[in-house]
Amino acid sequence: MTATWPRLGGLLTTDPKVVTAGVDVLAEALERQAVPVERVDWRPPPAGTEAALAAVLGRRGQVEANVRAVGRMLSARPHLVDVRPASQALDLDPGTFLHAGPPLEWERASGPMRGALIGAMLLERLAETPEQAEKALSRGAARLEPCHHRGAVGPMAGVVSPSMWMLTVKDHQHGGVSYCSLNEGLGKVLRYGAFGPEVIDRLRWMGDVLGPALREAVRRHGPVDLLTIMAQALQMGDELHNRNRAATSLLLRELAADVAAGGRGPEVLRFMAGNDHFFLNPGMAAAKAATDAARDVPGSSLVVAMARNGTDFGIQVSGTGDRWFTGPAGTPDGLYLGSYGPDDANPDIGDSAITETAGMGGFALAAAPAIVRFVGGEVPEALAATQRMYEITLAEHPALQIPLLSFRGTPAGIDVTRVVRTGILPVIDTGIAGRLAGTGQVGAGLVTPPAGIFTDALTALAEQPADP
Amino acid sequence: MTATWPRLGGLLTTDPKVVTAGVDVLAEALERQAVPVERVDWRPPPAGTEAALAAVLGRRGQVEANVRAVGRMLSARPHLVDVRPASQALDLDPGTFLHAGPPLEWERASGPMRGALIGAMLLERLAETPEQAEKALSRGAARLEPCHHRGAVGPMAGVVSPSMWMLTVKDHQHGGVSYCSLNEGLGKVLRYGAFGPEVIDRLRWMGDVLGPALREAVRRHGPVDLLTIMAQALQMGDELHNRNRAATSLLLRELAADVAAGGRGPEVLRFMAGNDHFFLNPGMAAAKAATDAARDVPGSSLVVAMARNGTDFGIQVSGTGDRWFTGPAGTPDGLYLGSYGPDDANPDIGDSAITETAGMGGFALAAAPAIVRFVGGEVPEALAATQRMYEITLAEHPALQIPLLSFRGTPAGIDVTRVVRTGILPVIDTGIAGRLAGTGQVGAGLVTPPAGIFTDALTALAEQPADP
Numbered sequence: 001m002t003a004t005w006p007r008l009g010g011l012l013t014t015d016p017k018v019v020t021a022g023v024d025v026l027a028e029a030l031e032r033q034a035v036p037v038e039r040v041d042w043r044p045p046p047a048g049t050e051a052a053l054a055a056v057l058g059r060r061g062q063v064e065a066n067v068r069a070v071g072r073m074l075s076a077r078p079h080l081v082d083v084r085p086a087s088q089a090l091d092l093d094p095g096t097f098l099h100a101g102p103p104l105e106w107e108r109a110s111g112p113m114r115g116a117l118i119g120a121m122l123l124e125r126l127a128e129t130p131e132q133a134e135k136a137l138s139r140g141a142a143r144l145e146p147c148h149h150r151g152a153v154g155p156m157a158g159v160v161s162p163s164m165w166m167l168t169v170k171d172h173q174h175g176g177v178s179y180c181s182l183n184e185g186l187g188k189v190l191r192y193g194a195f196g197p198e199v200i201d202r203l204r205w206m207g208d209v210l211g212p213a214l215r216e217a218v219r220r221h222g223p224v225d226l227l228t229i230m231a232q233a234l235q236m237g238d239e240l241h242n243r244n245r246a247a248t249s250l251l252l253r254e255l256a257a258d259v260a261a262g263g264r265g266p267e268v269l270r271f272m273a274g275n276d277h278f279f280l281n282p283g284m285a286a287a288k289a290a291t292d293a294a295r296d297v298p299g300s301s302l303v304v305a306m307a308r309n310g311t312d313f314g315i316q317v318s319g320t321g322d323r324w325f326t327g328p329a330g331t332p333d334g335l336y337l338g339s340y341g342p343d344d345a346n347p348d349i350g351d352s353a354i355t356e357t358a359g360m361g362g363f364a365l366a367a368a369p370a371i372v373r374f375v376g377g378e379v380p381e382a383l384a385a386t387q388r389m390y391e392i393t394l395a396e397h398p399a400l401q402i403p404l405l406s407f408r409g410t411p412a413g414i415d416v417t418r419v420v421r422t423g424i425l426p427v428i429d430t431g432i433a434g435r436l437a438g439t440g441q442v443g444a445g446l447v448t449p450p451a452g453i454f455t456d457a458l459t460a461l462a463e464q465p466a467d468p
Numbered sequence: 469m470t471a472t473w474p475r476l477g478g479l480l481t482t483d484p485k486v487v488t489a490g491v492d493v494l495a496e497a498l499e500r501q502a503v504p505v506e507r508v509d510w511r512p513p514p515a516g517t518e519a520a521l522a523a524v525l526g527r528r529g530q531v532e533a534n535v536r537a538v539g540r541m542l543s544a545r546p547h548l549v550d551v552r553p554a555s556q557a558l559d560l561d562p563g564t565f566l567h568a569g570p571p572l573e574w575e576r577a578s579g580p581m582r583g584a585l586i587g588a589m590l591l592e593r594l595a596e597t598p599e600q601a602e603k604a605l606s607r608g609a610a611r612l613e614p615c616h617h618r619g620a621v622g623p624m625a626g627v628v629s630p631s632m633w634m635l636t637v638k639d640h641q642h643g644g645v646s647y648c649s650l651n652e653g654l655g656k657v658l659r660y661g662a663f664g665p666e667v668i669d670r671l672r673w674m675g676d677v678l679g680p681a682l683r684e685a686v687r688r689h690g691p692v693d694l695l696t697i698m699a700q701a702l703q704m705g706d707e708l709h710n711r712n713r714a715a716t717s718l719l720l721r722e723l724a725a726d727v728a729a730g731g732r733g734p735e736v737l738r739f740m741a742g743n744d745h746f747f748l749n750p751g752m753a754a755a756k757a758a759t760d761a762a763r764d765v766p767g768s769s770l771v772v773a774m775a776r777n778g779t780d781f782g783i784q785v786s787g788t789g790d791r792w793f794t795g796p797a798g799t800p801d802g803l804y805l806g807s808y809g810p811d812d813a814n815p816d817i818g819d820s821a822i823t824e825t826a827g828m829g830g831f832a833l834a835a836a837p838a839i840v841r842f843v844g845g846e847v848p849e850a851l852a853a854t855q856r857m858y859e860i861t862l863a864e865h866p867a868l869q870i871p872l873l874s875f876r877g878t879p880a881g882i883d884v885t886r887v888v889r890t891g892i893l894p895v896i897d898t899g900i901a902g903r904l905a906g907t908g909q910v911g912a913g914l915v916t917p918p919a920g921i922f923t924d925a926l927t928a929l930a931e932q933p934a935d936p
Contacts, residue, residue, distance in 0.1 A: 235838045236704040236714050237871065246704050249717035256720060257738035260728035270725035369871035370703045379874055403705065403837035404872065406847055 049420050049455060052462035056301060056417055059466060065299035069318040070394040070413035073294035073302070073358065077172040078286035079223035083215040085207070087162035089179055090150045094124065096143040100158025100351040101309025102324040103146055106137050110310035112193025112346050115437030116157030117142065119195030123203050124161050130195060130438075148305055148316070152179040153288045153351035155280055156191035156433055157310065164203070165211025169226065169285035174293040180285035182206055182214070185275040187440055191350075192433045194440040213268040217258040224254055226286040230360070231399045233279070234410070239368035240283045241352055241361030242375060242429045242444055247279035248272070284351065287358035294318050294413075301461055302394065303414040306357050306426065306449060310349035310433070313449045317416055317457045319464070325457045327450030332432050334445015335376045344442045346435035353428045359397040359412025362427035362446060363389045367402045367410070375429060375445045385427050385446075386411065392418040392426065416461065419454040517888050517923060520930035524769060524885055527934060533767035537786040538862040538881035541762035541770070541826065545640040546754035547691035551683040553675070555630035557647055558618045562592065564611040568626025568819040569777025570792040571614055574605050578778035580661025580814050583905030584625030585610065587663030591671050592629050598663060598906075616773055616784070620647035621756045621819035623748055624659035624901055625778065632671070633679025637694065637753035642761040648753035650674055650682070653743040655908055659818075660901045662908040681736040685726040692722055694754040698828070699867045701747070702878070707836035708751045709820055709829030710843060710897045710912055715747035716740070752819065755826035762786050762881075769929055770862065771882040774825050774894065774917060778817035778901070781917045785884055785925045787932070793925045795918030800900050802913015803844045812910045814903035821896045827865045827880025830895035830914065831857045835870045835878070843897060843913045853895050853914075854879065860886040860894065884929065887922040 018035055020027040021042035030037050045053050056062060086092040097120050099113060109117070118133040121142070127133035136142070147154045154160055158181075166179040181191075184202055188194040218224065229250045236246030252272050259265050259272075272278050291304045300318035307314050314326040329347035336344070355361035365371060366386035369379045383404065389411035390396070396409030414426055425448035432443035486503055488495040489510035498505050513521050524530060554560045565588050567581060577585070586601040589610070595601035604610070615622045622628055626649075634647040652670055656662040686692065697718045704714030720740050727733050727740075740746050759772045768786035775782050782792040797815035804812070823829035833839060834854035837847045851872065857879035858864070864877030882894055893916035900911040 232713070245700070246714060246717070249714070249721045252721050252724060253717045253741045256724045256728070256741055257734040260724070260733040260737050265728040265733060266725040269728050273721045273724055379871065403847065 045421055046423060049458065052458045053417060053421060055462040056458060059299060062299050062301070065297050065319065066302055066394055066415065069294040069297040069300035069302040072174060072297070073290050073413060074395060074397055075173050076176075076290035076293045078169045078178070078226045078289040079172055080167060080218055080226055080282055081170045081223045082168040083165055083182075083211055083218055084168055085162065085211065086160050086164050086166050086181075089166040089168055090152060090160070092150070092160065092162040094162055095126065095141070096145060096162070098145055098147040098150060098152060098154065098158065098160035099309060100147060100154050100156065100349060101307040102312050102314030102326050104144060104309040104311060106140070106144070108311050110346050110349065111435045111437040112349060112433035112439070113157045113159075113310045115193030115195050115439070116159035116190050118437065119190045119199055119203075120159045120161040122195060122200050124163060146307070146309075147351055148307060150179070151177060151288070151292065153284045153354050154181055154191065155183070155284060155352045156350040156431060157193055158351050159190060163207050165207060165214070167282050167285050169282065169289050170223070171289040171293055172223070176289050176292045178285045178288035178292060180281040180288070182210060183275060183278050183281045186277060189440060192431070192440040193346075193437050195438060209264050210268055210271060213259060213262050213264050216262045217255050220261060221255055221258040224251070226282055227399055229254070229279070230283060230286065231401065234360075234364055234367040234400050235403050237368050237370055239361055239364040239371055239429060241280070241355040242431065243368045243371045244279040244283065245276045247283060248276055251279050251282065280352065283360070284354050287354040287360065290358045291354060296321060299461075299464070301416040301458070303357055303416060306353035306428070307351045308348045308353065310346055313348060313453065315449065315453050315457060317461065320457065320460050323460065325453040325460070327453045330447050330450065332430055332443070332445035332447035333376070334432060334443050335374065336432070336443035337441065340434070340442035344434050344439070346433045348428070348430065348447045349433055350430065352430060356426055356428050357414065359393070359400055359410040362429040363393070363412070364400065364402065364410045365427070365429060366404050369404070371429065388424055389427065391422050392424050416454050416457045420458050423451070425449055425451060513889055514891060517926065520926045521885060521889060523930040524926060527767060530767050530769070533765050533787065534770055534862055534883065537762040537765040537768035537770040540642060540765070541758050541881060542863060542865055543641050544758035544761045546637045546646070546694045546757040547640055548635060548686055548694055548750055548753075549638045549691045550636040551633055551679055551686055552636055553630065553679065554628050554632050554634050557634040557636055558620060558628070560618075560628065560630040562630055563594065563609070564613060564630070566613055566615040566618060566620060566622065566626065566628035567777060568615060568622050568624065568817060569775040570780050570782030570794050572612060572777040572779060574608070574612070576779050578814050578817065579903045579905040580817060580901035580907070581625045581627075581778045583661030583663050583907075584627035584658050586905065587658045587667055587671075588627045588629040590663060590668050592631060614775070614777075615819055616775060618647070619645060619756070619760065621752045621822050622649055622659065623651070623752060623820045624818040624899060625661055626819045627658060631675050633675060633682070635750050635753050637750065637757050638691070639757040639761055640691070644757050644760045646753045646756035646760060648749040648756070650678060651743060651746050651749045654745065657908060660899070660908040661905050663906060677732050678736055678739060681727060681730050681732050684730045685723050688729060689723055689726040692719070694750055695867055697722070697747070698751060698754065699869065702828075702832055702835040702868050703871050705836050705838055707829055707832040707839055707897060709748070709823040710899065711836045711839045712747040712751065713744045715751060716744055719747050719750065748820065751828070752822050755822040755828065758826045759822060764789060767929075767932070769884040769926070771825055771884060774821035774896070775819045776816045776821065778814055781816060781921065783917065783921050783925060785929065788925065788928050791928065793921040793928070795921045798915050798918065800898055800911070800913035800915035801844070802900060802911050803842065804900070804911035805909065808902070808910035812902050812907070814901045816896070816898065816915045817901055818898065820898060824894055824896050825882065827861070827868055827878040830897040831861070831880070832868065832870065832878045833895070833897060834872050837872070839897065856892055857895065859890050860892050884922050884925045888926050891919070893917055893919060
């Protein structure tokens with residue numbers, strides 16, 4: 001007994017220091033007696049998740065698995081190495097179309113997804129009119145497959161058809177290869193569900209001129225280090241999802257001489273220069289390469305894909321392989337173009353949330369204070385969004401740094417257990433498609449995934465055998 | 469008497485609210501009696517300046533003169549309209565060289581200024597060796613004249629010889645025209661006082677290839693709106709003096725297609741892309757166009773030029789015409805390249821402080837948190853520097869906004885009376901030249917002008933007839 005006295009002595013002879021957690025009544029009672037209280041914002045795990053959290057967090061090797069998975073993601077070195085038609089790059093057969101998000105059938109497809117598929121039918125000359133295309137699609141004339149199943153990602157509808165040209169990105173660290181289509185610009189574009197003649201004409205020009213010219217330029221230039229461009233762009237006000245002005249300018253600057261050396265140089269440079277979002281697609285392919293490097297680490301609760309098809313929001317987790325956990329896609333809260341409003345908005349769509357999965361986009365809002373003018377809100381909210389994401393991520397990205405936070409790395413590597421435990425959902429900074437096929441973009445804003453898909457993923461992890 | 473009672477009543481019947489200024493003893497005495505005191509940071513004007521300050525600030529029309537002068541500066545719309553040899557653009561005769569800063573003779577010229585003049589002699593084939601050039605210059609073979617006297621500005625030594633090509637910038641609002649040379653890149657370059665064969669060869673290539681190609685591209689493109697690029701760049705981490713990465717990328721992006729359409733496109737684009745400071749020179753010409761619009765407003769105490777020749781720091785003021793107020797140039801406090809240190813540094817040099825004069829550079833440090841890695845210090849110091857400059861400026865720039873300060877305009881329009889009154893000196897964010905001729909750049913840092921030149925300018929304003 002005497003041995004414990006010295007420790008208890010301090011408690012009885014000095015002013016108590018009180019820390020409270022949970023219900024407020026204790027803290028309030030003490031404060032009424034003028035006792036200083038430090039309140040800690042702690043809540044018990046959401047009801048029903050305790051057992052699964054305990055099973056996953058208590059499992060031997062879980063920490064190591066996450067360290068390994070996120071370490072692979074952060075050490076990826078994505079380089080743009082080539083540009084090729086999807087038919088070659090992805091072995092895409094005529095009549096097969098890729099799309100954004102988890103698997104989807106025509107019947108459940110939203111307006112912009114249907115619009116983009118109609119456009120792809122017209123582009124591939126599988127139909128002569130939108131009506132013909134729609135009829136053919138509705139009777140199952142095309143095979144639909146997620147981009148993610150072929151190592152690819154696509155913004156918004158993310159529809160890829162065989163004649164579209166794909167950026168080819170290689171991870172020089174782990175050897176993986178990923179793909180993304182070429183960005184068409186803003187407004188009436190296929191990825192937002194528009195399929196008018198100007199959309200198809202532009203896609204034809206991209207296939208005939210832009211793709212071959214970029215292939216020639218990239219091959220002449222040699223591998224383009226995308227992580228270096230992304231790191232610089234974060235210090236230049238981009239968050240690399242909804243704002244890509246700096247990265248686009250830096251990529252154009254990097255490739256300009258080699259594009260100019262080709263026959264259609266002026267035309268191609270003018271197109272690239274006219275599109276502030278040109279870098280979105282190489283950035284997405286880079287993010288895909290990084291997150292793919294983190295796949296299939298047994299026991300890891302790291303999210304390796306977040307993707308939406310306009311109907312469902314899906315995630316994939318390192319420790320659960322290719323399984324999708326899906327729930328209903330929400331509708332972004334943001335600002336609308338022209339006379340459009342919330343009633344015109346389609347639910348969340350696109351593979352572009354791969355940027356958030358890799359520690360950019362909504363997770364890097366603090367790097368892009370000017371973005372609030374595009375998606376709504378105030379500068380302090382952008383800072384707060386990034387700060388909140390540190391609560392649900394495993395690491396800080398060593399290369400992607402935020403000047404405003406004294407060069408702290410972006411929050412990177414979403415951990416399913418932290419999302420469930422804190423109830424904090426990933427913030428995604430995204431474009432908003434019109435809900436009617438053929439409309440195009442109607443706005444931009446912020447959105448979160450449905451909470452249930454993280455609980456589902458946690459349950460699946462908990463149900464895995466303890467010693468794989 | 470009774471009429472005053474109601475007003476005094478409040479004083480006697482409510483708790484006093486005390487505001488103190490100046491010496492602390494009054495505030496301290498009250499605080500010891502538990503009276504709340506609001507201390508105001510007020511100091512009397514520096515000894516000897518009271519009469520001049522009173523004369524200038526008390527003069528009828530002084531406020532209106534400053535409003536008019538700074539209004540002209542802020543409403544300037546500088547456009548890059550042409551690129552031409554200095555012989556044509558500035559009527560520069562063989563044997564005449566322009567230089568940065570206030571007037572200077574060879575005898576008083578610093579190492580880097582002498583080095584740049586030697587290089588210009590070699591470039592113009594007025595000498596065959598550096599020794600010949602130095603001998604000729606020392607016996608007065610060349611006429612020296614400040615860039616500012618010809619509507620031009622030049623970074624660092626700012627030496628302009630007839631065969632160098634000049635960016636031609638026109639202010640579409642007020643019609644003024646200004647000029648700046650083309651940027652050579654970093655390291656061993658003429659403007660930092662280097663004159664080796666690689667320096668001269670590069671200048672020859674710039675005259676033979678770069679200048680003509682840019683002329684062709686700018687004429688094909690049409691006027692390039694520089695203020696728009698500058699406004700964007702401030703939202704992309706540039707402060708437009710020591711950091712021009714975003715503005716350079718945006719200008720290249722803007723001109724790329726038109727450069728590519730010319731014969732030497734790839735070569736020229738590669739040179740531009742390889743130089744993060746390419747925009748410094750067009751930005752300086754834009755700042756010169758804006759500050760020139762504010763010149764010669766009778767009675768105005770607005771600074772319209774800050775310029776250094778490596779020996780003297782000079783300012784010009786709107787209300788005192790072309791008169792220079794000069795004092796000894798200080799040495800910047802900053803970071804050094806490689807093994808260089810403070811002993812290698814030349815005193816402050818260059819016309820580039822025209823950027824600060826127009827509300828950029830050191831005045832916009834808060835827009836460029838990443839700059840602290842180049843000039844030293846911490847991010848909060850960059851913020852504090854900008855905040856301090858609001859104390860000595862007349863306005864906030866309507867187009868040049870700082871996201872971090874919730875899009876507040878940069879502090880713009882230095883007022884001689886405010887500088888003298890507060891003792892706060894303009895902060896300049898600058899490169900550091902090696903003090904020995906031929907060295908090149910040795911570092912980058914922050915510097916302030918000598919305080920006396922503002923007092924001298926104030927005295928000159930005070931001595932002007934009251935009713936011009």
